Amino acid sequence: MASMDLQSLTIKKFHNSLIKKEFSVAEAVGEFFDYISEKNGDINAYLHLTKNLALSQASVVDADLAAGKELNILAGVPLAIKDNILIEGESTTAASKILQNYRASYDATVIKKLKSKKAVFLGKTNLDEFAMGSSGENSAFGVTRNPHDLERVPGGTSSGSVAAVAAGMAVAALGSDTGGSIRQPASFCGVVGLKPTYGSVSRYGLIAFASSLDQIGPVAKTVEDAEILFNAIKGKDSFDSTSVDVHPPTRGLKIEDIKKITIGLPEEYFTESLNKEVADGVNKAIENLKNLGVKFKKINLPNTKHALSCYYIIMPAEASANLARYDGIRYARTNTDYTQTNTDSLHKSAFSQRKSALEDIYFKTRGGGFGKEVKRRIILGTFVLSSGYYDAYYTKAQKVRRLIKEDFDRAFDQSVGGIDVILAPTAPTPAFKIGEKVDDPLSMYLSDIFTIPVNLAGLPAISIPTRTNTEYTQTNTEDSPHKSASSPRKSASLPVGFQLIGKHFHEIDILEIGKQYELATSR
Numbered sequence: 071m072a073s074m075d076l077q078s079l080t081i082k083k084f085h086n087s088l089i090k091k092e093f094s095v096a097e098a099v100g101e102f103f104d105y106i107s108e109k110n111g112d113i114n115a116y117l118h119l120t121k122n123l124a125l126s127q128a129s130v131v132d133a134d135l136a137a138g139k140e141l142n143i144l145a146g147v148p149l150a151i152k153d154n155i156l157i158e159g160e161s162t163t164a165a166s167k168i169l170q171n172y173r174a175s176y177d178a179t180v181i182k183k184l185k186s187k188k189a190v191f192l193g194k195t196n197l198d199e200f201a202m203g204s205s206g207e208n209s210a211f212g213v214t215r216n217p218h219d220l221e222r223v224p225g226g227t228s229s230g231s232v233a234a235v236a237a238g239m240a241v242a243a244l245g246s247d248t249g250g251s252i253r254q255p256a257s258f259c260g261v262v263g264l265k266p267t268y269g270s271v272s273r274y275g276l277i278a279f280a281s282s283l284d285q286i287g288p289v290a291k292t293v294e295d296a297e298i299l300f301n302a303i304k305g306k307d308s309f310d311s312t313s314v315d316v317h318p319p320t321r322g323l324k325i326e327d328i329k330k331i332t333i334g335l336p337e338e339y340f341t342e343s344l345n346k347e348v349a350d351g352v353n354k355a356i357e358n359l360k361n362l363g364v365k366f367k368k369i370n371l372p373n374t375k376h377a378l379s380c381y382y383i384i385m386p387a388e389a390s391a392n393l394a395r396y397d398g399i400r401y402a403r404t405n406t407d408y409t410q411t412n413t414d415s416l417h418k419s420a421f422s423q424r425k426s427a428l429e430d431i432y433f434k435t436r437g438g439g440f441g442k443e444v445k446r447r448i449i450l451g452t453f454v455l456s457s458g459y460y461d462a463y464y465t466k467a468q469k470v471r472r473l474i475k476e477d478f479d480r481a482f483d484q485s486v487g488g489i490d491v492i493l494a495p496t497a498p499t500p501a502f503k504i505g506e507k508v509d510d511p512l513s514m515y516l517s518d519i520f521t522i523p524v525n526l527a528g529l530p531a532i533s534i535p536t537r538t539n540t541e542y543t544q545t546n547t548e549d550s551p552h553k554s555a556s557s558p559r560k561s562a563s564l565p566v567g568f569q570l571i572g573k574h575f576h577e578i579d580i581l582e583i584g585k586q587y588e589l590a591t592s593r
């Protein structure tokens with residue numbers, strides 16, 4: 071088999087080559103594993119590979135191909151899965167020591183759906199512990215590095231999924247987005263990341279972080295691929311009561327329709343302090359869309375300034391409740407030192423002694439098993455929910471959340487000449503240096519300032535690179551993306567993403583505009 075260009079291999083290209091029998095799935099998977107073993111040491115995108123599973127999935131598709139069966143577009147496609155999404159029988163750690171011996175006892179709904187399309191899973195990807203962070207540095211199993219510049223972070227928390235796709239170690243991937251964790255790293259690594267509307271994708275089998283915000287979504291090289299994955303995973307699921315089936319208009323936008331579209335530019339996102347590289351990239355994207363005939367209009371989302379504080383009340387409150395389940399008894403109590411306790415006393419002594427031995431297990435497991443950032447959020451969450459403070463913090467934050475949602479509703483209100491879609495930068499800066507913000511939580515939290523309002527309002531949003539892959543290669547002359555893993559790029563050529571935000575359950579709008587944009591800019 072001729073060696074594949076893994077870097078540019080999309081779902082669409084993979085499928086077309088597969089049905090032309092240019093390679094077998096087993097060969098393709100073998101090539102991916104070889105490439106991963108060469109690259110993962112530098113990038114640390116994968117925490118564990120699911121080799122046996124991948125090979126058995128590959129052989130099923132190869133047999134279908136040999137039998138002349140028609141293949142689904144996802145059949146045989148090698149995917150990476152964030153390690154907070156359960157695959158039955160496989161290790162699932164959420165990048166935390168507390169889950170380092172846990173194996174999933176069932177498939178997440180998204181995994182079941184992808185298995186039914188016969189997609190192949192290469193492995194589980196690194197993340198900030200329990201999806202808390204913005205840089206990939208909070209993993210208990212080592213930082214993930216940005217394939218465009220190994221001295222920089224890939225963003226977080228879907229750091230491994232995004233880095234794997236950007237480096238060509240997977241065709242596409244799944245991530246999760248609670249406050250920006252798909253879009254912000256997609257922006258940092260030059261790939262596409264979609265956060266679906268809250269409710270359009272089941273979270274059954276996603277390790278819960280902040281349940282009123284969490285969503286699973288695709289990471290891909292093109293908007294078209296993100297759409298293929300989204301269509302495969304969306305839909306109502308009886309195991310997640312927040313999920314719904316929604317049927318927005320299915321007709322794709324035509325170039326004539328795009329001329330009728332008005333995109334809103336929120337003034338609160340385009341301030342003087344916006345990083346120059348980001349501003350230049352996003353302005354160029356706006357120009358490109360204007361050339362397609364799209365109209366732009368300035369809008370206001372006045373409560374944006376409250377989004378970060380609102381999120382940092384609601385998110386830790388929910389996280390502290392969700393993480394209470396990790397007690398050292400359930401979910402594969404770990405066998406490391408920090409859980410060792412005098413279990414004899416559990417059997418032979420009085421109630422109080424038993425109680426203290428049990429508490430000892432809790433303290434040691436949670437004290438040693440959770441990292442610093444996770445503890446910070448549990449403490450914050452427990453505080454804002456504590457008696458006497460609940461109304462002052464949590465109830466107030468819920469009211470502010472409503473105001474933030476109403477800002478978007480007003481902007482989208484067609485009856486008063488509202489806009490169709492909103493465009494904004496995905497992140498305030500390009501990828502920063504590893505270590506630059508790790509000791510300054512506030513500056514780290516500020517990296518999500520443009521993504522968080524979308525989660526609070528439950529809207530769909532997609533991050534799209536402002537430049538095409540060809541442009542990266544041009545600015546980096548002979549420095550190919552593969553080579554960059556060993557010879558870091560200059561910051562001037564770092565990727566920058568822009569975000570398209572749609573109305574509830576109107577993923578189709580942002581996907582169609584994204585596809586038109588891609589088509590126009592890749593010519």
Ligand code: GLN
Nearest residue numbers: 201203247248249250251
């Ligand atoms: N960076 C945000 C946080 O730390 C968002 C995380 C996420 O989306 N999972 O909470």
